[in-house]
């Protein structure tokens with residue numbers, strides 16, 4: 001079987017709602033495919049009991065349809081669903097890479113972005129590409145939309161990161177429901193300045209600039225209210241030396257950027273302790289901005 005490792009991703013990064021995303025070094029989903037007359041899906045791994053195997057309900061089924069590539073598909077979940085770590089998107093990105101190869105469709109990674117985003121439309125109601133783009137391309141991605149579809153700009157980066165995932169879950173569909181439809185101009189101006197700072201920081205691989213740019217006054221305050229313990233976890237990570245902290249995706253994962261690789265241990269401990277003090281179990285990934293989906297042979 002063809003095998004693809006598709007990484008978790010963190011979208012938004014505070015100031016870049018539905019626009020910014022990064023690939024994470026870990027965790028990841030493994031997707032295996034072989035040709036079959038019709039698509040069947042089996043799911044194992046973390047949270048697999050909450051993931052439908054019906055191709056009409058699984059993100060990889062939507063991708064197989066979009067590529068007209070029926071297959072026996074096995075998904076080994078390393079990324080818990082409803083985590084804010086692009087779980088549904090990683091499977092979709094992995095399937096897009098694997099089925100494109102299996103059926104020799106010849107699409108570039110950029111061209112696979114809207115195809116993988118069909119899976120996101122299935123689970124969250126919108127084909128937002130800010131998770132599938134970094135899972136396919138790696139590094140830091142900027143997604144913009146025009147009348148022709150999504151355009152993606154990508155830069156490589158390797159910033160040290162900690163992602164802390166509480167045992168609670170938040171559905172992306174629900175978390176999109178709390179995003180305000182309008183915002184004061186002053187908040188929009190602040191958000192644009194932070195987003196620009198963050199983008200330059202990614203291009204320079206500069207954790208100080210990225211951390212400065214990770215705040216927004218429009219989406220994150222509403223989303224963070226859905227995560228018990230968030231404010232304490234954020235403050236603990238900043239006190240332990242993180243340059244910036246925000247909600248990962250729609251939550252409940254919390255993302256912290258660190259100055260150096262060897263700062264990650266103390267930032268992770270501080271975040272775990274703060275969730276624990278709020279009575280919530282959590283686990284931490286000490287990772288970095290990573291590569292896009294990797295294809296392996298038989």
Ligand SMILES: Nc1ncnc2c1ncn2[C@@H]1O[C@H](COP(=O)(O)OP(=O)(O)O)[C@@H](O)[C@H]1O
Nearest residue numbers: 051058059081082083084086087088091123172
């Ligand atoms: N291959 C898949 N991997 C993970 N979740 C999937 C998959 N296919 C469908 N889903 C559904 O998508 C939802 C999780 O997606 P989402 O809320 O976007 O979480 P995440 O933030 O982890 O991507 C769950 O309802 C899950 O059952």
Ligand SMILES: N[C@@H](CCOP(=O)(O)O)C(=O)O
Nearest residue numbers: 011018084085086172249250
């Ligand atoms: N831009 C989306 C990203 C959702 O990411 P997920 O990892 O929570 O699926 C949003 O913020 O709604």
